[in-house]
Amino acid sequence: MTVLITGASSGIGKSLAMKYAEAGENIALAARNVERLNQLKDELSQKYGGEITVFESDLSQEGAAQKLYQQLTEKGLKVHTLINNAGVGLFGEFHKTELVKEEAMIQLNITSLTALTKLFGKDMIQRGEGRILNVASIAAYFPGPLMAVYYASKAYVKSFSLALSNEWRDLGVQVSVLCPGPTSTGFKDAAELDESKLFKNKIMSAEEVANEAFEQFHKGKEEIIPGAMNRIQTRFGSLVSSKTAASIVRKTQERV
Ligand SMILES: NC(=O)c1ccc[n+]([C@@H]2O[C@H](COP(=O)([O-])OP(=O)(O)OC[C@H]3O[C@@H](n4cnc5c(N)ncnc54)[C@H](OP(=O)(O)O)[C@@H]3O)[C@@H](O)[C@H]2O)c1
Structure with missing residues (x-):
């Protein structure tokens, strides 16, 4: 069985791959940068053993999710845990950003995530067991001026995951959603967030987010928000009007 x-x-x-390797799981790693995946594969196999398989996949392309499912199936890999983590953001006023980037984001953050969840989820239901962790963001809780499409895409991921959690719980499949706050990763550069205030304060590391996510996910938690400050912010967001929430978000991430 594979993660x-x-x-x-x-x-x-x-x-997260490091956490699963440490736990002795067999892992399938997917992304566009195969060189980096192979480096990680070598590092993890040397340190922990376990079977690590690498898949080059650009999930912003139409049909990529189906292709990835087919590749794993052909290799006889049965996925008992699916982590839909790949995602990108884009900073900028909506009338100035490039539509082609937003369409690719929607394909990656929403369409491919949905397809992978259906394809692997149906197999899990047939086996009567499995786990899916979809990575959203605290952006899922607010309207997000200056990153409108990204915030909306994460609201989709959260709503979709919580609905499926309800549908699939009795069929043996756990569906959880992970909602990190700003985290020190490659995300900031990929989302062209250099000029934004958002990443100027002290933020969590990827390792801290993965540790909390791994622990809570395996305890069966449905909605996982790593970090106390992030939990407070999302709670606060539910107490104010959408208009106020949008103004606050805009202030926190506008250009310095
Ligand atoms: N960092 C934050 O502040 C933050 C906050 C909340 C939520 N999140 C979410 O956390 C998730 C992980 O992001 P991260 O922060 O770890 O950023 P990251 O370091 O930039 O990692 C993003 C990962 O997604 C992959 N990816 C990007 N485009 C892809 C594509 N078209 N097809 C397949 N894989 C693709 C990247 O690999 P390749 O480039 O090799 O394809 C990379 O492995 C995302 O869903 C993001 O929205 C991040």
């Missing part, structure tokens, strides 16, 4: 982690070449996905 499949998308976006395992860096950041939170890489840290």
Whole structure:
């Protein structure tokens, strides 16, 4: 049995791969950067043993999720745990950002995540067991001016995951959603967030997020928000109007 982690070449996905390798699991690592995945594979196999398989996959491409499912199936790898972690953001006023980047983001953050959940989830249901962790963000709790599409994509991931958690619980499949706050990873550069205030304060490391996520996920927690400050912020967000929440978010991430 295998744990499949998308976006395992860096950041939170890489840290989660380390946790699963340490726990003695066989792992399938997917992302675009195969060189980095192979480096991680070598590192993990040397340190922990276990079977590590690498898959080059660009999940912003149409049909990529189906192709990845097919590749794992052809190799006879049965996925008992799926971590839908791969995701990107994009900073900027919506009328100035490039639509092609937002379409790729939606394909990656929403469409591929949904397809992988259905394809592997159905197999899990057939076996009567399995676990899925979808990575959203605390962005899922607020409207996000200056990152409108990203925040909306994460709201989808959270809503989708909590609905499936309800549908699949009695079928033996746990579905959880991970909602990290700002985390020190490659995300900031990929999302063109250099000019934003958002990452200027002290933030959690990918390892801290992965440790908390791993522990809570394996305790069966449905909605996982790592870090006390992040939990307070999401709670506060539910107490104010959407308009106020949007103004606050804008202030926290506008250009310095
Ligand atoms: N860092 C934060 O502040 C933060 C906060 C909340 C939520 N999150 C979420 O956490 C998740 C992981 O991000 P991270 O912070 O760890 O950032 P990261 O270090 O940039 O990692 C993103 C991962 O996704 C992969 N990826 C990106 N585009 C891809 C594509 N088209 N196809 C397949 N894989 C792709 C990247 O690998 P390749 O480049 O090799 O493809 C990389 O492994 C994302 O869903 C993100 O939205 C991050």
